[in-house]
Amino acid sequence: MSDIIQLLPDHVANQIAAGEVVQRPASVVKELLENSIDAGASSIKLILKDAGKTLIQVIDNGKGMSITDARLSFERHATSKIRSAEDLFQLHTKGFRGEALASIAAIAHVEMKTKLENEELGTHIKIEGSKVTYQEAIATPTGTSLSVKNLFYNIPARRNFLKSDTVETRHIIDEFQRVSLAHPEIAFSLHHNNNEVYRLNENNLRKRVVEIFGSKMNEKLVPIEEATEMMSITGFVAKPTYAKKKRGEQFFFVNDRFVKSPYLNHAVVSAFDGLLEQGSHPSYFLYLKVPTKSIDINIHPTKTEVKFDDEKALYAILRATIKHSLGQYSIAPVLDFNRDSTLDTPYDFSKKPSTASVPKITVDPTFNPFKKESQKSSGYISKQDVGSWESLYVTTEEKQEHETLFEGEKEAQANKTLQIQRKYLLSSIKSGVVLIHQSLAHQRVLYEDFLETITVKEVNSQQLLFPITISFSSAEIETIYSLKSDLESVGFLFDEFTKDAVTIKGTPPSISESKITIVLEELLENVNLDVPDTDFNPFDQMAKSFAKTLSIKTGTSLTQKEQENLVNNLFSCKEPSISPNGRAIFKTLTLKEVDHLFGS
Ligand code: ADP
Numbered sequence: 001m002s003d004i005i006q007l008l009p010d011h012v013a014n015q016i017a018a019g020e021v022v023q024r025p026a027s028v029v030k031e032l033l034e035n036s037i038d039a040g041a042s043s044i045k046l047i048l049k050d051a052g053k054t055l056i057q058v059i060d061n062g063k064g065m066s067i068t069d070a071r072l073s074f075e076r077h078a079t080s081k082i083r084s085a086e087d088l089f090q091l092h093t094k095g096f097r098g099e100a101l102a103s104i105a106a107i108a109h110v111e112m113k114t115k116l117e118n119e120e121l122g123t124h125i126k127i128e129g130s131k132v133t134y135q136e137a138i139a140t141p142t143g144t145s146l147s148v149k150n151l152f153y154n155i156p157a158r159r160n161f162l163k164s165d166t167v168e169t170r171h172i173i174d175e176f177q178r179v180s181l182a183h184p185e186i187a188f189s190l191h192h193n194n195n196e197v198y199r200l201n202e203n204n205l206r207k208r209v210v211e212i213f214g215s216k217m218n219e220k221l222v223p224i225e226e227a228t229e230m231m232s233i234t235g236f237v238a239k240p241t242y243a244k245k246k247r248g249e250q251f252f253f254v255n256d257r258f259v260k261s262p263y264l265n266h267a268v269v270s271a272f273d274g275l276l277e278q279g280s281h282p283s284y285f286l287y288l289k290v291p292t293k294s295i296d297i298n299i300h301p302t303k304t305e306v307k308f309d310d311e312k313a314l315y316a317i318l319r320a321t322i323k324h325s326l327g328q329y330s331i332a333p334v335l336d337f338n339r340d341s342t343l344d345t346p347y348d349f350s351k352k353p354s355t356a357s358v359p360k361i362t363v364d365p366t367f368n369p370f371k372k373e374s375q376k377s378s379g380y381i382s383k384q385d386v387g388s389w390e391s392l393y394v395t396t397e398e399k400q401e402h403e404t405l406f407e408g409e410k411e412a413q414a415n416k417t418l419q420i421q422r423k424y425l426l427s428s429i430k431s432g433v434v435l436i437h438q439s440l441a442h443q444r445v446l447y448e449d450f451l452e453t454i455t456v457k458e459v460n461s462q463q464l465l466f467p468i469t470i471s472f473s474s475a476e477i478e479t480i481y482s483l484k485s486d487l488e489s490v491g492f493l494f495d496e497f498t499k500d501a502v503t504i505k506g507t508p509p510s511i512s513e514s515k516i517t518i519v520l521e522e523l524l525e526n527v528n529l530d531v532p533d534t535d536f537n538p539f540d541q542m543a544k545s546f547a548k549t550l551s552i553k554t555g556t557s558l559t560q561k562e563q564e565n566l567v568n569n570l571f572s573c574k575e576p577s578i579s580p581n582g583r584a585i586f587k588t589l590t591l592k593e594v595d596h597l598f599g600s
C-alpha cells in the first residue's frame, strides 16, 4: 500500500488555526488591541467599518517592529514574548502563542505599517491569504498600524455565519470595554463608520469606569481595596440598589487580563447576601493581582478562563472584602422609580419576616357563577384600547383605596372572571374552566399589537410636548443608534444623539412618556442578552421587549372590567396560548377533569 499521509501546506494549516483564534471581528479586535498593549503603547486607536466586517484598524504608538520582525510576525509560532516553556509561568504579556497575526493574515486582507523609534523609515507590508503581496519602506510614525480588511473573504461559510452589524458591534464593544478597563493608564478611542464612539483619556480607574458607562455610574460605585500576601484586590462594586436584571457590567481582571470565573462571581454575589432582590445581578469591576506562578491562564484558547492554586482562600478573601466595604458605606436602599415596586421584596425581609404581608386572594363579592353568559359582553373594549394599557393599570394601593370606597356601589355585573393572587384569572368556559396568567396574557396582546403597528405601512407617532433627553453609556448609545431606523419605523422620533445621551421628541402611541426610559433600558438589556447565539430580528425583538416592559405585572389587581377586556383581547389574538417568549399563557380544566378530581 502506498503512503497517504501528507503535510498540510502552511496556508491551509494557518486557515485551520484561524478558526480557533478568530471567530468573529471581535476576536481580531481583541488580538490587535492586546498586541498594542504588549508593545507598550500609551495611546491606541481602533477604527471600524461595518461592525468590523469591512475594516478593523488598530493604530498604536508602541515600540514598533524592525523589517525582519515585521515580516516574521506573520509566521505561525512567531513570538517575541516567550523563548522557553518555563517563560509561560512568568507571563506578563497578553499574547505568547505567536498565532494571532498568522491566523488573521490567512483569512483577510492585512496591511501593516510599522516603525521603530530610532529608525528613519518604517516597513509597509500587505498580505492576502498568508501571501505577502507588497513590501516597501515607508515614512510612518513610530508604532504600528494594522488594518484587517474583508475578514473571511476566502471562507464564505464563515462570512455568512456572521451576525447582524448590531450584534457584531456589540461583541466588539464588549472586547473594547474589557481591554480598556484593564488598562486605564492607556488612552483609547473607538471610531465606527466615522462616528467617534469612545474617547478615553489616560485616567484613573474610577474615571475610566465612568467614561465608559456614563456619568450616572459615578454615584453608584463603592470602592474595594484589600491587600494580602496571596493577592491584592482593587476596584469597585455598584451599590445593591443599582443591581441589574441581566448580568451586564460584571468584570474580573486577574493580573490585568479579563477573565470569566463563575466561582469568583459567586463569591461576589454571596457578599451581597440579603441586599439584592431575587433575580438581580450586582455590577462590579474588580482587579485581582496574584503572583504569576499561582495561576494558569493557558487552559483556554481564547484565554478568558483562569485556574488558581488556592481558590478557596481567594473566595473567602474576596467575599469578606466586599462585605466589609458594603458595610462601611452603609448601603441603604434607595428608591428607584423605574421599577415595578409591587414586585419588590423588602430589603429587611430576611430579618423581619413578620412585617411581610401575606398575599391575599382578591375575591370579588359580586361574583356570581350562575349569571347568564350573554349579559357580560357589555364591558368589551377594543384591543386598541387595551394597547394603551395605562387605563387598565391601576397601582395596588390606588386599587385598594378604590375598592374600599366603591365596594358597596359596585353594580351587579356579569362576572365571568375571578382574579387569583393578583396573578391569574379564572374564567369559566363552555367545557370547564380556564386559568390565565395575567401578565403573560397581556404580553401576548401587546406583542401582537406592536407587530401589527410595525407591519402597517403608515407609522404613528405621538409628538412629545417637550423633547426628553435620556443619558446612556456610549456603548448603549451606539446600540440605540444602530437600531435607530428600526425604532423610527415603530414610531420613535429622535432629535439628537450625543456620545452619552439621546433626545427623543416622539414615541409610539402605546408608549407613554413616563415609560420611555424604562422601555429603552430594557430593550438594551434584552438586545445584549440575545447577542451570543439567537438570530437577531430587530422588530420581533423590540415587540417582545416592549410587550414585556409595558405589560401588567403579577401583583396588580384588576377590576372586573379590566379582567374581561384582557381575556377578550387575549382570545382575539392570533396565537393566544403562548407568550412571546414561548411560555404557556393559560391552562384549561375540562368539566370531565374537574369531575375526575372528585372521583366521579
Ligand atoms: P503573540 O502576541 O502571541 O506573540 P502575535 O501573532 O499576536 O503573537 O504577534 C506576533 C509578534 O508580532 C509579537 O510577539 C510581537 O513581537 C509582534 N507584534 C505584533 N503586533 C505588534 C504591535 N502592535 N507592535 C509591536 N509588535 C507587534
Ligand code: MG
Binding pocket: 031, 034, 035, 094, 095, 096, 098, 100, 101
Ligand atoms: Mg498577540
